[in-house]
Amino acid sequence: MRVREIQVPASRVRGVGPATAKLLANLGILTVGDLLSWWPREWDDRTVRTFFSSWSESAKINVLAKVTAHEWFGYGRMKTLKLIVEDAEGTEAELVCFNRPFLERLYPPETEIAVNGRFQPKYGRLQSSAFDIEAAEDAPAKVLPVYSLTAGIAQTQMRKIIAAALEEYGRGIDSELPEKVRKSEGLPEKAAILRTMHAPASMQEAEAARDALIFEELFFFQYAVGKGSLKRRGRLPAVDSGSAETGSEDGKPNSGEAAGAREEAPLSPLQKHLLERIPFSLTPDQRSVADEINRDLDSGLTMARLLQGDVGSGKTLIAFLACLRVIDSGGQCAFLAPTELLARQHAENAARLLESTGVRIAFLTGNVKAEGRTNVLSRLASGEIDLVIGTHALFSESVKYRNLALAVVDEQHRFGVLQRSAILAKGPGAAAGKETHLIMMSATPIPRTLALSVFGDLDVSVIKTMPPGRKPIVTHLARQGNEQKVYDFVRRELSLGHQAYFVYPLIDQNDALDLKSAERMHERLSREVFPEYGAELIHSRIPEDEQRRIMESFRLGKTGILVATSLVEVGVDVANATCMVIEHAERFGLSALHQLRGRVGRGDLQSWCFLVYSGNLTEEGKARMKIMHETTDGFRIAEEDLVIRGPGEIAGIKQSGYAGFDLADPVRDMKILEKARAAAFALLLEENRVS
Ligand code: ADP
Numbered sequence: 005m006r007v008r009e010i011q012v013p014a015s016r017v018r019g020v021g022p023a024t025a026k027l028l029a030n031l032g033i034l035t036v037g038d039l040l041s042w043w044p045r046e047w048d049d050r051t052v053r054t055f056f057s058s059w060s061e062s063a064k065i066n067v068l069a070k071v072t073a074h075e076w077f078g079y080g081r082m083k084t085l086k087l088i089v090e091d092a093e094g095t096e097a098e099l100v101c102f103n104r105p106f107l108e109r110l111y112p113p114e115t116e117i118a119v120n121g122r123f124q125p126k127y128g129r130l131q132s133s134a135f136d137i138e139a140a141e142d143a144p145a146k147v148l149p150v151y152s153l154t155a156g157i158a159q160t161q162m163r164k165i166i167a168a169a170l171e172e173y174g175r176g177i178d179s180e181l182p183e184k185v186r187k188s189e190g191l192p193e194k195a196a197i198l199r200t201m202h203a204p205a206s207m208q209e210a211e212a213a214r215d216a217l218i219f220e221e222l223f224f225f226q227y228a229v230g231k232g233s234l235k236r237r238g239r240l241p242a243v244d245s246g247s248a249e250t251g252s253e254d255g256k257p258n259s260g261e262a263a264g265a266r267e268e269a270p271l272s273p274l275q276k277h278l279l280e281r282i283p284f285s286l287t288p289d290q291r292s293v294a295d296e297i298n299r300d301l302d303s304g305l306t307m308a309r310l311l312q313g314d315v316g317s318g319k320t321l322i323a324f325l326a327c328l329r330v331i332d333s334g335g336q337c338a339f340l341a342p343t344e345l346l347a348r349q350h351a352e353n354a355a356r357l358l359e360s361t362g363v364r365i366a367f368l369t370g371n372v373k374a375e376g377r378t379n380v381l382s383r384l385a386s387g388e389i390d391l392v393i394g395t396h397a398l399f400s401e402s403v404k405y406r407n408l409a410l411a412v413v414d415e416q417h418r419f420g421v422l423q424r425s426a427i428l429a430k431g432p433g434a435a436a437g438k439e440t441h442l443i444m445m446s447a448t449p450i451p452r453t454l455a456l457s458v459f460g461d462l463d464v465s466v467i468k469t470m471p472p473g474r475k476p477i478v479t480h481l482a483r484q485g486n487e488q489k490v491y492d493f494v495r496r497e498l499s500l501g502h503q504a505y506f507v508y509p510l511i512d513q514n515d516a517l518d519l520k521s522a523e524r525m526h527e528r529l530s531r532e533v534f535p536e537y538g539a540e541l542i543h544s545r546i547p548e549d550e551q552r553r554i555m556e557s558f559r560l561g562k563t564g565i566l567v568a569t570s571l572v573e574v575g576v577d578v579a580n581a582t583c584m585v586i587e588h589a590e591r592f593g594l595s596a597l598h599q600l601r602g603r604v605g606r607g608d609l610q611s612w613c614f615l616v617y618s619g620n621l622t623e624e625g626k627a628r629m630k631i632m633h634e635t636t637d638g639f640r641i642a643e644e645d646l647v648i649r650g651p652g653e654i655a656g657i658k659q660s661g662y663a664g665f666d667l668a669d670p671v672r673d674m675k676i677l678e679k680a681r682a683a684a685f686a687l688l689l690e691e692n693r694v695s
């Protein structure tokens with residue numbers, strides 16, 4: 005029997021009366037199976053004893069000490085006992101016994117005790133009010149499980165209950181992993197894991213048992229991922245993908261088959277037309293990614309591909325090429341961008357590139373009003389539009405497609421992962437027996453561990469190399485107060501006919517925050533600092549028509565300086581802009597800084613990024629500035645970001661159920677994740693060969 009299958013009510017366990025059973029039910033513990041798989045949240049390692057002098061605010065310590073005196077404070081019913089204790093080094097500490105007056109009799113002066121708790125100095129003496137105490141002779145050195153609790157159940161009681169359950173029901177529990185996998189991974193049987201989790205002999209043993217459970221959890225997750233992929237696409241997602249330094253072994257940009265060895269799929273007529281119109285040729289990475297996509301589209305199975313490439317690597321063109329192949333074979337395409345500004349830019353690009361091809365393009369955002377909107381909707385529904393470009397309005401309830409064959413999501417990290425299903429639901433659906441192809445593009449490189457877990461069912465293509473002629477952007481840090489030097493530098497660039505961005509964290513002045521705002525700095529920069537060059541202001545509160553005019557004028561080089569908020573973080577593409585000045589840079593997250601910096605260095609001109617930071621940086625702020633200064637490698641920045649912020653904030657996965665594992669944390673447990681994935685896929689392949 006598997007542990008979760010033990011349906012005996014928890015109330016049968018020794019020490020669990022009706023009242024306790026109710027409290028356990030609050031935790032979702034109803035059966036003995038639930039109880040046995042109530043894993044310790046951590047262990048308290050009492051095999052390591054130390055002295056009071058090694059206290060820290062963050063960790064509990066175990067100390068052997070002697071009670072030297074009793075003191076009382078407060079009056080009447082509020083009277084509280086303090087045990088004064090001293091360890092072998094002679095350090096004194098006080099144990100404040102709130103609601104525990106009975107400790108007076110249990111631990112009279114001269115008693116040797118073992119205490120476990122978190123200590124902090126107060127009024128000149130170390131103090132703890134949340135501590136465990138035992139007589140030293142009753143306290144053998146051991147590792148104790150620490151469980152999550154609910155009000156009314158104490159830690160010691162929970163330990164007793166689970167120990168009793170283990171003793172009565174802990175035998176004859178089956179392992180869940182297939183025996184073959186378990187043995188080849190060298191993992192203990194489930195029954196042994198259970199015993200070790202709840203009553204380990206050492207910390208190492210406890211951690212090994214937990215790793216075995218994590219493996220199990222990730223194995224079944226990856227097994228499900230692989231199975232889904234087999235069903236949808238007839239094959240497993242590439243095992244090894246998603247990270248710059250660990251691409252496929254042959255060093256080719258993309259995983260899977262060796263791209264160089266095979267012939268490229270022939271281009272479709274519209275694809276040919278587009279490639280003839282652009283004034284450059286595709287980079288080798290772009291070519292091989294385009295070819296991968298072409299093969300996917302021709303395969304008769306549904307494509308689900310994550311296209312990664314650092315800012316400026318040329319993903320948009322690849323997405324357009326994919327659309328054109330689909331349009332050539334009679335399907336509709338939807339191209340989703342996170343901001344109106346970017347959607348507009350893509351639409352204008354598409355219109356320019358596809359002029360005279362007969363491809364019918366439409367633009368749709370929440371701001372497209374009444375008549376125009378009705379018109380676009382009806383033409384989408386009737387199939388008179390081939391390519392629609394817009395914001396999330398593309399996938400709102402009222403939008404119907406005749407034959408949506410491909411959805412492209414640009415800057416996918418701006419959208420929640422869950423939106424994926426909303427997008428795919430717009431396709432022709434099960435009725436036509438076909439799902440919508442999906443390309444998700446990301447310039448915030450997705451660390452390998454996320455690529456394997458959250459995006460584990462996607463194939464990953466990576467564009468690693470930049471178009472030729474790009475010069476690495478030089479990043480300078482400047483402390484606030486020295487911005488005059490930065491301005492002087494920018495003036496030199498402007499005088500050469502180049503352009504500059506100035507980015508601020510706020511639109512308008514907020515006196516409480518004491519930050520420079522885009523509005524005020526626009527005034528200052530245009531009137532006092534650079535009166536000889538035009539400066540325009542852009543942010544999300546400026547009407548859309550006006551935003552358009554401003555961008556167009558900047559794109560044409562009529563405006564020297566664009567003062568902005570992080571609105572310009574995504575997509576904006578002006579190769580003549582060589583300076584990015586970000587003031588109050590410490591206010592921006594790493595991925596925003598990286599994206600903003602990516603607005604320059606988009607042509608063959610040398611470009612600069614200036615991060616102006618305020619004097620009193622937090623540790624985190626310092627770390628961010630340092631990384632930005634050290635590297636322009638988006639993958640490294642993303643990995644660091646992951647370390648600084650934790651996985652929940654990254655890549656739009658906050659609401660994705662990413663953290664939905666019981667014990668596993670794919671970031672911390674990346675090594676186990678990789679092993680589990682390899683084992684799960686190996687098993688799937690074997691099963692499939694047999695059937
Ligand atoms: P991102 O990957 O950040 O979305 P874009 O698709 O916006 O990058 O491309 C950045 C710029 O590089 C655009 O101006 C685009 O026209 C240009 N570009 C794309 N591919 C190439 C290429 N092979 N050679 C030269 N320039 C290119």
Ligand code: MG
Binds near residue numbers: 319320414447575
């Ligand atoms: Mg882009």
